[in-house]
Amino acid sequence: MELGLLAVYTIALLTVILAFVYAVYLAVWVKKQKNENKTIERVADLIRQGANTFMRKEYTILAAFAGVLAVLIFLFLPKPVWQGGVERNLTMALSYIAGTIFSAIAGKIGILVASLANARCAEAASHGIKPAFLIGFRGGAVMGLMVVGSCLLGVLGVLVLTNNSSMLLGFSFGASSLALFAKAGGGIFTKTADVSADLAGKVELGIPEDDPRNPAVIADNVGDNVGDVAGMGADLFDSNIASMTAALVMAASLDDGAALGIHAVMVLIYSALGLLSSIVGIFTAKIGDHGSPTKALNNSTYVTTGIFLALTALATLLFKGFRWEIWGASAVGLLVGVIIGLATNYFTDDNAPIVKRVAHASKTGPAFTILSGVSYGFMSVLPAMVGIAISSMVAYKLGALLAPTPELTVQYAMYGISMAAVGMLSIVGMIISNDAYGPIVDNARGLAEMGGLGEETIRVADELDSAGNTVKAVTKGFAIGAAGLTVISLLGAFMSEVNAVIAEMNIGLAAAGEALMAYITTFDILNPTVFFGIMVGAAIPAVFSAMLILGVDKNAQRMIAEIHRQFKEIKGLAQGVPGVEPEYNKCIDIATTGALKELIPAGLFAIIATLVVGFIGGVNAIGGFLMGNIVSGLLLALFMSNAGGLWDNAKKYVESGNEGGKGSDSHKAAVIGDTVGDPFKDTAGPSINTQITVCSLVASLVATLFINLHIF
């Protein structure tokens, strides 16, 4: 069956509309749920306000940052504006701005619904696990549907309006800028609050978790929303856009520059079918009166995966030009994603042996908690690295089969890899739903505690929360795997961009009768400039994560000082005199200002390093730089996410009465492990994805300048 462009638009747009309608339906459903407990409502309101404070400040700074970048883009990208092409540069700058706005809106709506869902989920928990689960999950699903829907809508919009896939690089860079703020900034925020609340509250003052006397307690709950809901959403929005961008840029190079040839159509249809599968998956998520929330979450993921594979197979069968090789590539991507998730689970699940071993090591003291956690964290990188290696090799070989001439092998092969990334990210709507569920039920647990809803309700909330943690580990592994494939395909996109520029320059050179420039088809390790790039690129994620972790560290010192001040100066606070309240806002302010202050140098460092390497060694150095960045970035991201999850669950395992239980020396050691793991898994680890994406996109955007201006 011939699939006309109009049909493609219709299919994609209808899916987007369906997703939005369903999201609105779910949001309204959540809002209609009972919400009568005054205390909870008041605290939930404080959290909502706190989240708004952060996001307002974040978006204000982001607007300034994005404004400066938009001007720079207009002036320099893809070519200096004074060399002609005002319209092109303007479109690029506008695409960039659109990217930030789309991502911001999706994040904002997600936060809104999440902060409605948390209070209602807490109340529902007093009626049992079934209604509470549904509220938590559906609140998260609104985020999932909004993010993926606006991804697809944004990409469609840019393509239709500009008819030029390179403009997607601007759009994608916009999304990355926002992700950098949301993920890394939110990550610093959330861990500042978490660590300070724990250290100053639980450890020093001996008051329980989520105690309303703790000045940092609201900031801690706000952190769950801004770091885990908005940050994670922006991160996956970014990865999803980046994978589509990479695939579409490469598709254009295969379709002779046409933005909407058959290869681009495949990308769009696969993405639309992924979204459709997620809608069905979300629809099927249910739980019995005594069912397991973990199972419910995992089952709906498997349903989504199955439907996606079936639908794309059907599309391949029906539509002209769709190829089984591409279906294979995306299926491999998706399956490897699941495998990486399962491997991550083995290393971080508290029913598997590793977590128990780390908990046991805590008996010998905190140094052994750290040493064993670091060791197993290092080991956990192997399955994911091998998985990414195998999936990209298979996808490459499948893509290469399609090459009509041997010269086009690399292009087709890289297109294959990009489709593996698209496949892995196809079910991202479901992944985000599962992921956003976590912080909602975590918040609900806090609210149940603060609202005095009683032991049984807290137990239910705890069960929901624990499922959130288990699922989070899996989805995080998935997100890192997807980001890995995405950045590999961005390397392909970078090569495509470079060659497009060279092709254009060659027209001029040919007209002037001068020698033509050679196309870039390889990045040779033994080329010293490439090697130079690899070494420098490999160091960037290490330094970037160090800057973020130190940011949390510095910021937490400030907040702890503030908590001490409040307990000293506010009379009756420590004793819990009724009516005496801490100044929650001060802590939120500190977390907000500090997070943004610590984040910007780290982000600029990554961008400037890319520019420096590019202007020193040109495109060859950048090819190596991106590769070094990918390799060490994946390694460190996997290590930090998994080690952090491992310590978190080892602590929980001890707290549930093992190895001495709560209050024992093992518990103290496990808490230290968890505190170290917190910025690993929630700040640095997941931000590395964004850092790599930002560097890759900067490289592609500035490609023209690198070609013309470099020292070696």
Added chain:
Amino acid sequence: MELGLLAVYTIALLTVILAFVYAVYLAVWVKKQKNENKTIERVADLIRQGANTFMRKEYTILAAFAGVLAVLIFLFLPKPVWQGGVERNLTMALSYIAGTIFSAIAGKIGILVASLANARCAEAASHGIKPAFLIGFRGGAVMGLMVVGSCLLGVLGVLVLTNNSSMLLGFSFGASSLALFAKAGGGIFTKTADVSADLAGKVELGIPEDDPRNPAVIADNVGDNVGDVAGMGADLFDSNIASMTAALVMAASLDDGAALGIHAVMVLIYSALGLLSSIVGIFTAKIGDHGSPTKALNNSTYVTTGIFLALTALATLLFKGFRWEIWGASAVGLLVGVIIGLATNYFTDDNAPIVKRVAHASKTGPAFTILSGVSYGFMSVLPAMVGIAISSMVAYKLGALLAPTPELTVQYAMYGISMAAVGMLSIVGMIISNDAYGPIVDNARGLAEMGGLGEETIRVADELDSAGNTVKAVTKGFAIGAAGLTVISLLGAFMSEVNAVIAEMNIGLAAAGEALMAYITTFDILNPTVFFGIMVGAAIPAVFSAMLILGVDKNAQRMIAEIHRQFKEIKGLAQGVPGVEPEYNKCIDIATTGALKELIPAGLFAIIATLVVGFIGGVNAIGGFLMGNIVSGLLLALFMSNAGGLWDNAKKYVESGNEGGKGSDSHKAAVIGDTVGDPFKDTAGPSINTQITVCSLVASLVATLFINLHIF
């Protein structure tokens, strides 16, 4: 001036003889020093015996291991023996055995002298810093001279006897096997003892460091010898041999297969001049009555560097065929080595701000000690990675200038990099002397304590020890940098080997009238097999170090149980009743057996991973594998060594009265940091070098098989 082969041999041999004679002179000098304190002598004797126990066991297992490998080498390498070439395979196997023996002898002598020097250094410390320093330094210098002398002798021997540089791969692999046992095994031994002695002794039982009641105290002192003296010596023997091997293999490819053409002559002369410079440098090491030992050690390093640059410049001026480009490459290597050393120093010296910041973070608790140490450890990789990147780029470009035809560019360029590695390692004699000084004076401090030599002597020993730690950080950075350049040049050697095999096969193919095989001149990142190799290769050092750290962990648990048993079962031990002694030997046995047991799986894992990747993806996958290995290996080695050094010095900084001083909560936090850092810096970090070298050499040795037998 024409430099005949006989002249080259004469120069090299005379230098070797000079080094050996000087080493013997120094050893005799050390032995002649006063050694009258009975207690010290008895304890020193126990340490000597313990070291012998370990080395006997180590060498026994190594002999079995090496025997099996030698048989395998004879059967399969470089080509299966049944395909003809019995003599060639036999020579390779014998070279391998010679490599293990040479390294073993050098290590054995070093240990011997070190364990003579420690007691004498302790006694001399009661007469002031001047005589004690000289004994410590000269004891270390014996090791340095022996190691470098036997390196050069071994390489000369293999070249003269076989007239085939490829046989050096076998010799070098022998040295690597030994280094794996000595460095990684010794590293597990020393940290098992150190950690157990501290935890069970200082922390649990509250007895001071180096207290003779502690059953692990002798094992701890033995550990300094076997891990730091013998292990470090074997490690640098290995790096030095590997760098010469890489350079000589590539030289042969430039000299039309001749093992001793002009390029090989340059390698030999540069190495000989490096040894000569070290001899002079060692000769000049002196200290005044109140001088600073750190300055004395650093000064002699600078003297050695200066003399080496002058002598090689002179050689370039005088000898026909010597080129300034090569002098430049080796000078760049050497200078970058010094720069990396200084950068390392900035991150680990307790007079620089970083250590103070980590010490300050300890005030907030151990989690912050860990987090800030990890962060600065990550940051510290940047200067070294950039340094290695720049030096290899410059050396490459300098080497490339010599290429007579464009096709030979890569070969000449890789020769340039290998000469940068030779340059960086030229002063290795001096480096080893400085490095072996550390454990000798560390032991001396322990002996002074156990022998009851009084406060003032211990203070002097402390000052000597602190200089040892500072210098160690610098030389470690140097060793990692040198290993980095070495493994890069081993990548070149691998390519040379592959092409030599292909050339040989092509003769057969041409005779049969079949199509010829293409030479390998690039490893393209965008080639999926190369990429597959990169990803898998990058994961290996992480898993390898995890296995070693867990090895220390498991082994320490065993030893702590043994310490508990002794304190429970040996009456009067805890109270220090005179005449009651712990069973030191039991602890030494546990450390020895455990170390070797934990090490072997890690070593086999690295070797088997190399073989699996090679048989899956052939030489392309191996090229990527080695690159991934180098990048992530350097990153992790630098991170772990520097973070470990940082925590060690932060603890010392707190102990010297800052941030609350000894016994404070900051101190406890700093001790936890140090305990985490111990296996980082003394077990895993420095063993990664060896792991990379082992993988590189296995790859080169098995090249023929990889070409003929692979899946993709």
